[in-house]
Amino acid sequence: MSERWEVTPRYPGPLTTIGEVWRYKRLLGFIGDRALRKMYRRTVLGWLWLFINPLFPIALRAVIFGALLGVGSNGIPYFLFLLAGTVVWDVFAASLMWGTRSLEMHCDLSDQIYHPRAILPFGNMMPALLNVALKIGVLVLAVIFYTARDGRLYLRADVALFWALAALALAFLFALAISFFTAIWGEMTRDIRFALSQLLSVWYLLTPVLYPLSQVPEAHRGWMLLNPLAIIVETFKWGLFGIGQFYPDALAVTALAVTGLLVAGLIYFSRSEARTIAQR
Amino acid sequence: MSDGAPWVIASDTREGFAARIREMWQYRRILGFFSLKAVQGLYAKTHLGIFWMFVRALVPLFVGSFVFDTVMNVPSGVVPYFVFFIAGQIPWNCFDGPLIRGSRGLEVNRMLLTKLYVPRIILPLGQMAAGMIEPAVIVLVFAGALVYYRTTDGLWYVQASPRLFASAASIGVILFFAFSLTLWTSVWQARARDARFALRFVVGFWLYFTPVIYPMSVVPPNIRWLMYLNPLTAPIETFRWGTLPTTEHSWPWFGYSVAITAGTFASGIWYFARTESATMDKI
Numbered sequence: 390m391s392e393r394w395e396v397t398p399r400y401p402g403p404l405t406t407i408g409e410v411w412r413y414k415r416l417l418g419f420i421g422d423r424a425l426r427k428m429y430r431r432t433v434l435g436w437l438w439l440f441i442n443p444l445f446p447i448a449l450r451a452v453i454f455g456a457l458l459g460v461g462s463n464g465i466p467y468f469l470f471l472l473a474g475t476v477v478w479d480v481f482a483a484s485l486m487w488g489t490r491s492l493e494m495h496c497d498l499s500d501q502i503y504h505p506r507a508i509l510p511f512g513n514m515m516p517a518l519l520n521v522a523l524k525i526g527v528l529v530l531a532v533i534f535y536t537a538r539d540g541r542l543y544l545r546a547d548v549a550l551f552w553a554l555a556a557l558a559l560a561f562l563f564a565l566a567i568s569f570f571t572a573i574w575g576e577m578t579r580d581i582r583f584a585l586s587q588l589l590s591v592w593y594l595l596t597p598v599l600y601p602l603s604q605v606p607e608a609h610r611g612w613m614l615l616n617p618l619a620i621i622v623e624t625f626k627w628g629l630f631g632i633g634q635f636y637p638d639a640l641a642v643t644a645l646a647v648t649g650l651l652v653a654g655l656i657y658f659s660r661s662e663a664r665t666i667a668q669r
Numbered sequence: 670m671s672d673g674a675p676w677v678i679a680s681d682t683r684e685g686f687a688a689r690i691r692e693m694w695q696y697r698r699i700l701g702f703f704s705l706k707a708v709q710g711l712y713a714k715t716h717l718g719i720f721w722m723f724v725r726a727l728v729p730l731f732v733g734s735f736v737f738d739t740v741m742n743v744p745s746g747v748v749p750y751f752v753f754f755i756a757g758q759i760p761w762n763c764f765d766g767p768l769i770r771g772s773r774g775l776e777v778n779r780m781l782l783t784k785l786y787v788p789r790i791i792l793p794l795g796q797m798a799a800g801m802i803e804p805a806v807i808v809l810v811f812a813g814a815l816v817y818y819r820t821t822d823g824l825w826y827v828q829a830s831p832r833l834f835a836s837a838a839s840i841g842v843i844l845f846f847a848f849s850l851t852l853w854t855s856v857w858q859a860r861a862r863d864a865r866f867a868l869r870f871v872v873g874f875w876l877y878f879t880p881v882i883y884p885m886s887v888v889p890p891n892i893r894w895l896m897y898l899n900p901l902t903a904p905i906e907t908f909r910w911g912t913l914p915t916t917e918h919s920w921p922w923f924g925y926s927v928a929i930t931a932g933t934f935a936s937g938i939w940y941f942a943r944t945e946s947a948t949m950d951k952i
Binding site for chain 1 (some may be wrong): 864
């Protein structure tokens, strides 16, 4: 009867984790719904807040930067240019913000029932994706409007559109990969949330959303291309409208880096989840 | 209790404007306590602490200056863009930070409010102190930038002149305007969290309506009055006029901003006092 029992957490590999998330995929909608409820509790308008913001700030920025300051837009209407950049930027930024808060928002759920923790960052991003879907709808309307007004098709109708989709997917996966780290840190300390929103507002300025990369002086363009988001945003606009430049090498490197970060994130996440949750 | 006399529960007596101010003065020592608490609470439980305040003030200044100057070529008159930009960021941050923090005044002290009496107006005011840290740091950066440009360009961009009083007055107006708005927003925020999202949303695009990142000279002259309708435009322009050589500025519109501020303050006190007891019930 003197058998020794040792209880140790098991560390699943990335593939196991993905498989488990896939089996529990029906939880995604539930978690997204829960995130919305938590974020907008004690408000009168509730989840409608998610849909209130999309258009107005973009229109305002278009007036200030496009009309007043005369920032270039590679020969298409500035509003369209800004809208496209904002869509792909928001896929990244909004997903990252929601994903980071996932563990913190659902820790009470994790206490009660079992579910793969790795599903939380993913599920928490659902509201962000809804918001982006709305913006994509606005983008489609804007393209139709400008096409009808100017009698010229701004949208590029060939296989390059595939690259625009790839850029969107890459932006999302990049946010997911970072979330695997930040969600864990966000549970441990409050710093990360402030730091992240601060970082994102600076990152936004350094990413060619408000301005085309071609407007950056030659001397600075090199280091600005080190920003993966710059590549992703430029690729999206190139694939959608055929403006700017396509950087196949840099895109390949970015895709590889995102894949690497995703694997590293999954491993880090599954190693830390047991510790983080036990510590709380 | 056999005489059957009716019981009357008197709520607060609403003694009016002067009484409110007098009460605030009586409780002024508490203001110091709440201000300190607000500043300490700002970065409590964070690991980076005070270091963080510098980082979050500095990095956006440098990056913003790079993007707006080097990439977008926003004009800035005779002074370097960096100096121009910071001279706009100081008054803007005196509005933005205190307003957002002050609006949480009632909300964050909810537990306290249910337990003891303090003049409620003290709470948003104390909370505003937390928003003053950032402009203070930016002033330091401004001083550093002036010294730097003294060594490279050989001249001080800020001259000691009586105009500096106009800058100080602008800061005063902006702070007072922020406080007056807080009287409205802190009540809304104590009642529904919507106010918080709405406020962040509004302040986020208010910046673009205000000549902070660009000078008034880029606005076509025939629509400049539209910009001046924004009560922050004139004080910020006056602040720049007071500190830097040659920028546009207008005393009549400054007077307009003062009038708007006074109106917001008077109506704010009235609204705050009128809704006070109802808000306390809902908290």
